[in-house]
Amino acid sequence: MDKSNFQPYEEEIQALEEEIRLLTEKYEDIQQESTFFSDEEILKSIKSFQNETQEEIRGNESDLKAQLETLATNLSFLMKFTGFNFTSHSKKTLEKTRNRTVQKHRLSGRCHSLAFQLEFQLLEMQDNEEMSAVVSDLSIIMESRKDSNVSKFLSRTEEHGDLLTFFISLSTYAEWYEHRRNTFLHFKAKYPDIVTLPEGLQGDFMILKNPKVSGFELVIVWKIHLDEEGTTTPVLDLLPKVPEQVLEKRTSSVESIPGSFRSALQLFGIEAAIENLIQVLGSEK
Template sequence: MQRNTLERCEDAISSLKQELQELKKKYEENQREIAFLSRPNIKKALESFNEQGSSDDNTDMKAIEEKLVHCDQERWFLKEVTGIQLTAYLKKREKKTKEAITYSHILVGRCIFISFVVMFKTLEEQTEKCQVIHINIYTDCEDNSELMKLISRTHKSLNLLGFFRSLSTFAEWCEYRQSTFFQFMDTYPQEVGLTPLSDYMILMNPDLPWCELILVWKIIIRDDGVVIPVLDLLPKMPEQAMALDKTGVMKNAGVNFKTLLHAVGLQEAIENLIQSFCMKRSSD
């Protein structure tokens, strides 16, 4: 009886620790988003929309309520399917002619861990044809070169739908990469080293502190918007040690890893790599 009680207490403690970790992660994400939205250029744009408000005077509250319910359903569906969560949408009329109306829009949201603000203009013709005529995108990941290249291409192509498709896939791959890295770090804390939000992890053998393997995992966004993962294995060791590698084990590590990757898959390839390189001498 005492053992069962102890196990239940341990399960409860473990559950609380996990909940605290999730709350901490959510808090950090919210703080990042607040800091991102507080940037002067973004804050100024949002305030200008709020000050001017909508240019449409005639409102039907019942119709608006029905639209809000529908929007909530669509927003939930969008988040479930793409990982994109919209937190605000603002729209105002800029210019009206006999042929068309120009609108300005602001979308504020988050795609998994990436906060974004998308400002764009549309030209809506009387024939109900609508086209995007200007886009300006901001994210809180401006140090990511692949994401910045995607944004730059979107500014030129005006392909807003393509941007969100690529962003969703890119964020999913980044999240999967990070969870995979941390999974191996938790399993092999002495053999795997990580830097937060990095695109590489370091494999070490405690018996060979001067020798490391660096697993680089890039996530590339091609010009056509397709997102692909690219993995490589780089040896790091003194030149004197490399000279002693007569059979070329370290020199050919990258090629051999890619062969293993295609043969057994990502998780198994990394597991085999850790077992053979990081723990071989410890088990001998």
Template sequence: MDSETRELRALEAEVAALQRECRMLQNAGEKASGAWKSFQKISQSDSEEWESLKDLRSQLEHLRSEHSFLSKLTGFNIRNYSKMEDIVNTEETEKDTKKVLQKHRLSGNCNMVTFQLEFEVLEMETKEKKSSIITDLSIIMEPTEYSELSEFASRAEEKRDLLMFFRSLHFFVEWCEYRENTFKHFKEKYPDTVYLLEGTCSHCMEIRSTRQPGFELVIVWKIQIDEEGMVFPKLDLLTKVPERALGLDKNRVIETAPLSFRSLLGVLGIEAALDSLIRLFSGDNN
């Protein structure tokens, strides 16, 4: 074999070796590229999941904020809630109507009043429209010393009116808070004249004369709910005076005091009327 042939074969071997190295580098590059693409996909997936998680957290915080705002605004705090659905079998004449019976249970409170509700909602859907009605409503309320609430709950159950229940309960509690704050205010302002035998939560306030022992006025402040769910205060004045004083009351001032008090309420309003009555009865003209 001459020298030229040997040189040619050596060059061919070198070229083949270089080709193998190129193929190896290409394969390695493809693998690296595939790994990089996989890494990018994983990173993108993780990034999307992280963004989704951040969105969920943001939505949760937003819902918590809204719930807190609505609780403060309405006074209602819903603690437990559950819901069940049943598909209602329909008659042949209603084969185009889909009926779903939803059973709801919830419990909560509005300030000092706690309640438990159970109600059923029947949803009816046709090609033309979708409607729903409350078919049953049960209400349990505590504390039970509010006789007005017991009667009101019974009426709401009969009418199956959830909106009336929540609206009326909200205003009832507001009036209770106002009555409590008003009694507390006058007890602090006239500690020797005003007495709250059952505390500020009582519906009665006694006004005792410091100049004439045995002379007392009693303010009875009740909160009533009518048939339509409207809430309003009802204040009455009762008198406690010695029998001898009644005999000396030729102008029937004591007898007509309740009617005069109602007239005073209409002119001055609750707080101003009570303040005027207390100052007049106690002799405090300051």
């Protein structure tokens, strides 16, 4: 066979061999470059990487700390604004599927000076992108339930599973409850010889006595009415208890005391009206 027939193949083989040689040299150069690092350079690179990692961690910690401080500030504000302080909470999952979850919750806490305990089931349902929640089996324990009006409100709330109304209404009711308590405490401390609290600070009436007039008493009744809808209304009135000998001499002036007290409530407010009444009572002989 003529050698000219093999010439194209020989040229192609030579071209491939040259390409292989060039690639081999390039690979060796890369290998040499990758191994030409001193121990000092390697340690320096490791230290640099560690510093960058630590700075990133410190940055993340700083962000988390700032977020926690913000959350704590917001929580403190909400507690002061609403009076709520939750002391314990637990939950137990009773049922869980792809689009349905049933959990049992137990919650306890205080709103100002009123303690409460709640137990309820929460059904959460996922429908496409919409989430809905339903409260059921709601049970509320409160010492104030002894009050018939409070008991009716709580029973209605339990029946409807209306937690939102419960928290809103309890916040207002407890605020008035605390206001009454602090007012009684203030006047008892300021006028210990005149003010008497037969049922203590948790009671709903205060007795004013003039030490110089035996048997003469003014009973300030301060009820806090909570209706079934959750509306809180303070109701104040004054009931005079007057000895017969005093009543015979000053019938008209005694009978006018309750009306004058109600007018003072509207004009000056609760504390000022009580203060004025005590001043007048203390000046009587």
